[in-house]
Amino acid sequence: MTDLDSYLASFDAEPGYLDWAAFGPLSPAVRSEAQADTELLGTGRRSGIQLVAEHTREARELVAELLGAAADQVVLQPSTTDGLTQAVYGLAGGLMLNRGEFPSLTVAATRAADALGSVQLQWVEPADGAMTPDVVRRALTDDTRAVAVSLVDFRSGYRADLTALREVIGDRLLIVDAIQGFGMVEADYGAADVVCGHGYKWLRAGRGTGFAWFGERALERIAPVLSGFRGVGDELPVDTVPAPAASAQAFTVSGPDPLAAARLATALREVAAAGVANIESVLAARASDVMFFADRYGVPVVTPRDPERRAGIVTLAPEPRDAAPLAASLANHGLTVTARASRIRVSPHVGTGADTMRLFGDALAAVASARVW
Ligand SMILES: Cc1ncc(COP(=O)(O)O)c(C=O)c1O
Numbered sequence: 001m002t003d004l005d006s007y008l009a010s011f012d013a014e015p016g017y018l019d020w021a022a023f024g025p026l027s028p029a030v031r032s033e034a035q036a037d038t039e040l041l042g043t044g045r046r047s048g049i050q051l052v053a054e055h056t057r058e059a060r061e062l063v064a065e066l067l068g069a070a071a072d073q074v075v076l077q078p079s080t081t082d083g084l085t086q087a088v089y090g091l092a093g094g095l096m097l098n099r100g101e102f103p104s105l106t107v108a109a110t111r112a113a114d115a116l117g118s119v120q121l122q123w124v125e126p127a128d129g130a131m132t133p134d135v136v137r138r139a140l141t142d143d144t145r146a147v148a149v150s151l152v153d154f155r156s157g158y159r160a161d162l163t164a165l166r167e168v169i170g171d172r173l174l175i176v177d178a179i180q181g182f183g184m185v186e187a188d189y190g191a192a193d194v195v196c197g198h199g200y201k202w203l204r205a206g207r208g209t210g211f212a213w214f215g216e217r218a219l220e221r222i223a224p225v226l227s228g229f230r231g232v233g234d235e236l237p238v239d240t241v242p243a244p245a246a247s248a249q250a251f252t253v254s255g256p257d258p259l260a261a262a263r264l265a266t267a268l269r270e271v272a273a274a275g276v277a278n279i280e281s282v283l284a285a286r287a288s289d290v291m292f293f294a295d296r297y298g299v300p301v302v303t304p305r306d307p308e309r310r311a312g313i314v315t316l317a318p319e320p321r322d323a324a325p326l327a328a329s330l331a332n333h334g335l336t337v338t339a340r341a342s343r344i345r346v347s348p349h350v351g352t353g354a355d356t357m358r359l360f361g362d363a364l365a366a367v368a369s370a371r372v373w
Pocket residue numbers: 021022078079080081082102104150152153154177179180197198210
C-alpha cells in the first residue's frame with residue numbers, strides 16, 4: 001500500500017458526508033494520538049508532560065515544511081481568525097479586502113480600523129466574488145499597503161492565484177487565509193507574507209489547531225500589537241516587560257495547547273506522507289464528480305471548472321424554484337452539505353467514496369424528475 005493509499009483508506013466517516021469545508025471528521029490517527037496524549041497528561045510524570053509539550057515544536061516544523069518556510073516563522077494559534085487578527089491589527093496604511101470574504105477578515109479589519117485608526121480599509125466587491133489578479137490590479141491605489149485574500153473562497157470555491165497576485169501587488173503585503181486549501185492543494189506560499197490556517201476542516205485535526213506564518217517582510221512591517229507574555233520568547237518575563245520577540249513568536253498571546261498541537265502534528269504527518277500534489281489530484285477528481293452530476297441534472301455550478309482555480313468546494317446555484325427541493329432531497333438521501341441562501345456548498349474529500357457520490361446523484365435525479373419543464 002502506498003502512503004496515498006493508506007491516507008485514502010483512513011477515511012472512515014459515515015457515507016453521505018459532503019461538508020468538509022465546514023468541519024472535518026477527525027482521522028483515526030488523530031483520534032488515537034489525542035487519547036494517548038490525554039492519558040500521558042494524566043500521569044503527573046514530568047517526562048510524560050514534556051513528551052506531550054514536544055508536539056508544539058513538531059507541529060510548527062510540519063506547518064513550515066508544507067509551507068516551504070522556516071519553523072521559527074510559524075506560530076501556533078487557537079484558530080485562523082486569531083492569526084489573521086494578529087496580522088491585521090499590526091498593519092498601517094491601506095488594506096484591500098473583499099467585502100464578501102469570510103468574516104474572520106472583514107470583522108477583524110473593521111475592528112482594527114475602528115480601534116486604532118492606523119488601517120484604512122479598501123473594500124472591493126467583485127461581481128462574482130473572486131479576487132482575481134485583474135480585480136486587485138484595478139483596485140490598487142498608492143495608499144494600498146496590504147491585500148488580504150482567501151486561498152479558497154468559502155462560498156464559491158474559487159482558488160486564488162497567489163503567484164499572479166504577487167506580480168500585481170509588487171512589494172505590498174499579501175495576507176492569506178488558507179484554511180480552505182492548506183495541505184489539500186499546492187500553493188505558492190512564498191508569494192505571500194502571512195498565511196493563516198486551522199486543522200479542523202480538511203486536515204481532520206479538530207479545533208484549536210490553528211497556525212500562522214509570518215515571512216520576513218511581514219516581520220519587518222507588521223507590529224505585534226496583540227502580543228502577550230508568550231510573545232517575548234521562552235523566558236517568563238517577570239518584574240520586567242521586555243519587547244516582543246523579533247520572530248513570529250511575537251504574534252501570540254498565551255501558551256499553545258499541546259494536545260491540540262499533537263492532533264495537528266499527527267494530521268500534518270499524514271498529509272506530508274501522502275503528498276500534497278497527490279492529494280490535490282484526487283481532490284480535483286472528487287470535485288469533478290460533483291460537477292458531473294450537477295451538469296447531468298441541470299444544476300448550475302458557480303465554482304470555476306479549471307482545476308487550478310478550485311480545490312474541494314463545489315457550489316451549486318440552483319434555480320430559485322429548485323433550491324429548497326434540492327436541499328430537502330440531499331437531506332432525505334442522508335447527505336450533509338451546507339445550504340446558505342439559495343446556494344448549496346458541496347465539499348467532498350479525497351476519501352469520499354462511490355457510495356456517497358451515488359447518493360448525491362440520486363438526490364439530484366429525484367429533483368430533476370419532479371421538475372415541470
Ligand atoms: C475562509 C474561512 N476563513 C476562516 C474561517 C474560520 O476559521 P477559524 O474557525 O479557524 O477562525 C472559515 C470557517 O469556515 C473559513 O471558511
